[in-house]
Amino acid sequence: MQLQVTNSPFTQEQVELLNRLLPNLSDAQRSWLSGYLTAVQSTSFSAPSATNVASQSTAQAATQAPIAREVTILFGSQTGNSQRLAKSLSKKLSEQGLEVTLTSMSDFKPNTLKKVQDLLLLVSTHGEGDPPDNALPFYEFLHSKRAPKLDELRFSVLALGDSSYEFFCKTGKDFDQRLEELGAKRLTDRVDCDVDYDEPAAEWFASVSGALSNASSTAPTQSSVATISDAQGESQYSRTHPFQAEVLENINLNGRGSSRETRHLELSLEGSNLQYEPGDCLGIYPENNPQLVDQLVSALGWNADEQVSVNKQGEQRALRDALRNNFEITVLTKPVLEQAVKLTANEGLSKLLAAGNEAELKAYIKERDLLDLVQDFGPWNATAAQFVSILRKLPARLYSIASSNQANPDEVHLTIRAVRYETLGRDRFGVCSTQVAERLEIGDTLPVYIHQNPNFKLPANPDAPIIMIGPGTGVAPFRAFVEERAELGATGKSWLFYGDQHFLTDFLYQTDWQRWIKEGALTKMDVAFSRDTDQKVYVQHRMLEKGRELFEWLEEGASVYICGDEKHMAHDVHAALLTIIEREGGKSSEEAAAYLANLQQQKRYQRDVY
Structure with a gap:
């Protein structure tokens, strides 16, 4: 298992150094090092200095104190939001005097679940209701027949999602329901967060903190219920302060x-x-398109300079400015329509939201924006302030x-x-x-x-080979990967699969790739321009053509990275990888799937898909 900042007490720099050192040690060297560290620890406490005496007194006092309640925090995160929230929650609960274990769902050992007292899950929903990649193993275990009865477990779920998708927060809802089915009891109710998650997440933090404090008879400190965005590194700028x-x-x-x-x-x-x-x-x-904003104001007959509230703190802005900078007007969601129906006498919107019309509602939401809603279901019985109060913040x-x-x-x-x-x-x-x-x-x-996206990172070892698959704008992070390796003088091999429509007009960063190939920072590059041939050719076709060499790279320890469209490209590339592993590795389909799952477990198969 590779060390990570999230599963060890080390800094990122220390983790990288240890991950380079430990795999190269022999059994004898590991044994010697273990004994050496034990001896060093013993020696450090041998001298009866005033500091040591104070430390021993503190330790004795700690042993006499009540045993702190143990809390396990698991996160499932595709882009890093759930992971950041989990780290922030872990810090606050630790300050509260609780014993906290924080880990990714992919690194958690499911057979230890029955030993857990209190379980806090923070998980996002990816794509069309799917778990994030690093949540999938735990999700599948919990929904299998191997899942144990959990009558002694207490839990709570923070679900992250986007209400513009049909299966809003589905993964969190699935975890919440399944844990209940296995006999676990809710510590606090599940909270579902939309893209603007700061306030509901902070409220869930406070609720969980209070429930655990009551259970462990430890009063929560002020910091334990503080906002979730108080630690963004050394810079004063963050998501809430851009x-x-x-x-x-x-x-x-x-x-x-x-x-x-x-x-x-x-x-x-x-x-x-x-x-x-x-x-x-x-x-x-x-900023929203000013033309669309003006059309919206005109359609509702509002005064563009009327003052409206833009947040819960009551900050006021002119309506035109608020619609341009603060509210989402190009995406419709079911919750917005459910609030909008209260503001119109038009029965058409009620019928659209009625039970049995799910397919029609989904199609309507997918193709339209707020201006369509206003034009289709007027007249509206609402002031500008009432109408904007139902809108989501512009994410x-x-x-x-x-x-x-x-x-x-x-x-x-x-x-x-x-x-x-x-x-x-x-x-x-x-x-x-x-x-x-x-x-x-x-x-x-x-x-x-x-x-920050901790789930899409270069190998700690600069000598490790990498395979990058990124058609269109999906090539963006790989420009960063290759530029970084070139700057640091990394010696590991690198292979890029890139695709777009036409070679002459759509070859993004062509001169950069050519320069890096000449300099040796990029070892290989295969391209697929789908509109330059009678038969469309995509990156997965190029991968299959080079399947034998690609599998050899995997056997040599290469990490695979995919960036781009989740609905089509990522699925096609995943299928191509399975085919290559099965064909070139002489494996069954089940063995190929296990091989790829193992790569994922080792952080050697990472995806940044949308």
């Missing part, structure tokens, strides 16, 4: 004649003290970072494809992507923060 980053460069990467527009955006982080690693994302708080957009912090101090680079399409007779636009493409000039600023 940095205004100046635009240094904004270039269209696609050639003339391309049907696509992909912007290479360079932002200054100077003065922010924000740090990032390859695999992390940058969060941007965007940040996350983009994979396309640069190395080591190679570009005080800068961050992004790869953003403009989203434009027409439906129901009206042009539609991606909120952040078209802001970047159409309304963002050099010298402008964007509110940003670093979104």
Whole structure:
């Protein structure tokens, strides 16, 4: 098992050093080191200094104190939100005097579950109701016949999700229901969080903290119920306090004649003290299209300068500014429609929400925005203040970072494809992507923060080979991977599979890849341009063509990374990997699946898919 910051008391630097050292030790060396550490520990307590006496007195006092209640915190996280929340909760409960064990669901040993007293689960839902990759083993165990009766267990679940998806917080709901079926008792009720999760998560923290305090007769400290965003590293800037980053460069990467527009955006982080690693994302708080905002205000006959509240603290802004900067107007969700039905006498919306109309409701939500809702189900019996109170906050957009912090101090680079399409007779636009493409000039600023993703990271060993699969803008983090390795002089082999529509117009960062191949930072590159041939060719086809060599890399210890579209590409690439392992490794389909699952367990199969 590889050491991690989350499953050990070591820092990230110490973990990386130990992971390089320990696999290379012989049994004799391990035994000697174990004895040496024991001797060092004994020696450190041999001298009866005043400090040691005080330490021994403290230890004796601790042994006389009541045994602290043990709490196990498990997280299932695809992009890192649940993991960050779990670490914050662990810190607060430890300050409260509780014995806390914090671990990823993938690293938790299910056969120890019956020994757990109090279990806190923090888990997101990925794709169409699926568990995150690192939650899947525990999820499958708990839903199998091997799951034990848990009559002595108390639990609580914090579920993260996005209410614009049909299966909102489904993984958290599944865990909550299954634990109840196995006999466990709820410590506190499950809380389901939308994309704006700070306040409900903090309330769940306080509820759990209070319940555990009552059980262990330990009074909660003020810090134990503080907000969840009080620890974001050394920088003062965070998700709840973004940095205004100046635009240094904004270039269209696609050639003339391309049907696509992909912007290479360079932002200054100077003065922010924000740090990032390859695999992390940058969060941007965007602005809604001003044209859409004006159409919405006009359709409802409101005064654009009317003051409305934009948060629970009662902060007031002009309606036009609030709709542009604070509220989501391009995405509909079922909860919004369920609140909107109270504000109109139009029976059509009630019928749409009626039981039995799930398919029709899903189709309506998928294709429309707030302006459609306003136009379809008026007249509206609501003031501007009442109407905006039912809207979700405008969430940040996350983009994979396309640069190395080591190679570009005080800068961050992004790869953003403009989203434009027409439906129901009206042009539609991606909120952040078209802001970047159409309304963002050099010298402008964007509110940003670093979104760390601990589940998509380069191997600690710079000599380890890596295989990267990233078509389209999915190639962004791999530009950071290769640039980082080039900057640090890593010697491990690297292989990139890249695809897009046309070689001449859509080969993103072509000169960068060519330079890194020439310099040796990138060992191999295979490309697939789907519209340049009669038969469409994608990255998974190139992988299958090179299946034997790819499997040899896996056997040599290569880590595999996938970034891009989850619904189609990621599934097709996963299937191609299984085929290659089965065919080239001489394995059955079950053995190939187990092989790939083992890679995932070893953190050698990582995905950043959306």
